[in-house]
Each structure stands twice: as structure tokens, then as C-alpha cells.
Amino acid sequence: MLNWLWFGLLALGVGYGGITGNFSAVSAAALEAAADSVVLIIEITGLLCLWLGMLKIAEASGLMQKIAQIMSPFVTFLFPDVPAKHPAFASMLMNMAANFLGLGNAATPFGLKAMEQLQSINPHPERASRPMITFLAINTSSITLIPTLVISLRAAAGSAAPTEIIGATILATGCGTVFALVFDYILRKSKYGRS
């Protein structure tokens, strides 16, 4: 499916650009996006190194296990396939906490660590496991309490009340996350969720 999706995005862009005589814009966009992705990766590399370094200390000193032990009872019901008190719970919780506080940059390293730990208990290493999908369902619908970036954009644009959208954002994100969890639960129990 991924093969067709990726090809579809490319073909749609190139096809439409060809019809409307936009070929030069299309090729410029492709080259620019390729270069941009390297710049983006360099930024991400710094963040990954910083937080993976911190996580290594937390792991070796037993802090991750402690967090997993204390917090996992609250989330185990979402991840029935993950063994109780597994360290993946600590990484997933730190990822969710970072998203919650609007610290998107710190969330990615914790999230990737969680994926690594979930992969270690995945029976089919090339297929997404059920806990991975549940984790990403929460992640992509992003429970944000403080949309820091949007608030600063609004302030920069001269808003009289840059933070007035916080309530609406929490409600909208809450609707999305609840729906994601319910829909994920339904699919996980259906024939699509068979492992």
C-alpha cells in the first residue's frame, strides 16, 4: 500500500504540473524538498543525540524502570500486548508528556526510543505491531495542552489575546484523540488487527 501511496503522491503532482504547464515548479520543488530534508535531519540529529544521551542515563540508573512501574497501570489498558512494567511504557509516557506540554522537539527522541523498545517485542519485525499503531494513533492526534508554536505566531501577528485559542484547541484535540483510540480499538479487534 505504501508503494502505491508514495507513487500516487508523486504521479499526481507531476501529472497535474504537466497539464498546467508547471513542470519547472515541480522539479524545483523536488530538489528543494530533498535538500530541505537533509537540513531537517541535521537539526533532528542534535536533538536525538541530546535526548538519547539523557535517556541512557535514565535507563542505566533505573529511572526509566521506576517511571514505567509507577505510571504503567494508568496506560496498560491501552496496550494489552505490551508486558506489564515494560520500559517502553516509560518512553511512551515521556513522549506523551512532551507533546502534552507543547514540546514537540523533545517528543520525537522519546517516541523513537519507544518504537525501538516496541520493536524488540514485535513478533513480525517488518509489520507494524498493534501497540505501535495505538501509540502512533495517540501521537498523530497529539494531545496538546499548550500549543506553544501557535501562541507565539499569534502574538507575533499582533493578536489581542494570543492564548484565547487554548480552550478550543484542547477540545478539538481531545475529540480527535478519543476518536483515534476508539477507532484503533475497533480495528485492533477486527480482522485487520490479527497478528
Add this chain to the structure above:
Amino acid sequence: MIWLSQAAIPLLLVGIPLYGLIKKKPVYELFCQGASEGIAMAGQILPYLLAMLVAIGVLRESGAFLALAQWLNPICEAIGLPAEVLPVALLRPLSGGGALALTTELLADYGPDSFIGRLASVMQGSTDTTFYILAVYFGSVGIKKYRYALTVGLASDLVTFISAVWICHWLFPA
């Protein structure tokens, strides 16, 4: 709450090594050992990120995006979504930076305290870039079959946007 958001990172930066020192661990060595894993992880992600960003960049710049937005216009009117904000909703799951640029434009053109400005702000803040997250997170561990992950991610984006429209009409009546 905003204080917590600002203090979380500094507190973690001092709290985690402090805990390690109390447990008599070589925190500096451990930090560097962990940090070195970051380089390999970044290298692992790059091809997936590049593939996704190129496809989305091509789609956006070809004009197919605006054409799609125009075509979907009647549906938007029916649910009360202003036509100006539709491109933000369409681009949000694909490209965080692209949607952010559109939101910044709308804030400048219509004002941050207009209905359009508020709705664009809420849409920008209430969900994450589904395609980017799936490509990077699955790519980092070599997952090739996403199964139903994309369906769940995109369906919940749709629900988030529709609820954002209704919530904004309710909280910020024009």
C-alpha cells in the same frame, strides 16, 4: 501550566543526571554513549523523511493542492469551514511546515483575532503531521507494513478538523 511547559526541559536536563549521580553511575560516559546512538538513528530516518518530503513538495508546488481545495469547496460550505482555511486542513497531515506557512499567511491577511485566524490557529495546534510521524517512526525501526495505522491517523485528523470547525463556531460566534 505555561510555567511547567517552560521549566520541563531545564528540570529534566539537571534532574536526570542528578538521579544518575545519586545512583553512582558514570553519567558523562553514559550520556555520550547514548548520544552516539542518535547519529545512527538520524541516518536511518533520512531516506524515509526525504522520500516523503519530496513527494509532498511535488504535490504542493504542482498546484494540485489548490485544485483539490477548490473541488472540495461545496462540502466545506456545508460544514461551515471557510474556503480560506481548507488548504490548511488538507496540508496539515502531510506537511507541518507547509501548513504552518499557510497559517502564518492567514494570520497576516485576516488578522489573528478574526474567525479565519482563530480557526486556522486551532487546526494548526490540535493535530500533528500524520504522514511525517508515520514515515519517521516506522522508518526508524524498519517497519514496511503500516497495516491500519494510516487509516486511523487520517480518520482522526478528519474528526479533529470537523470538531475544530464546530467548536470555533460555538466559542467564537461571528
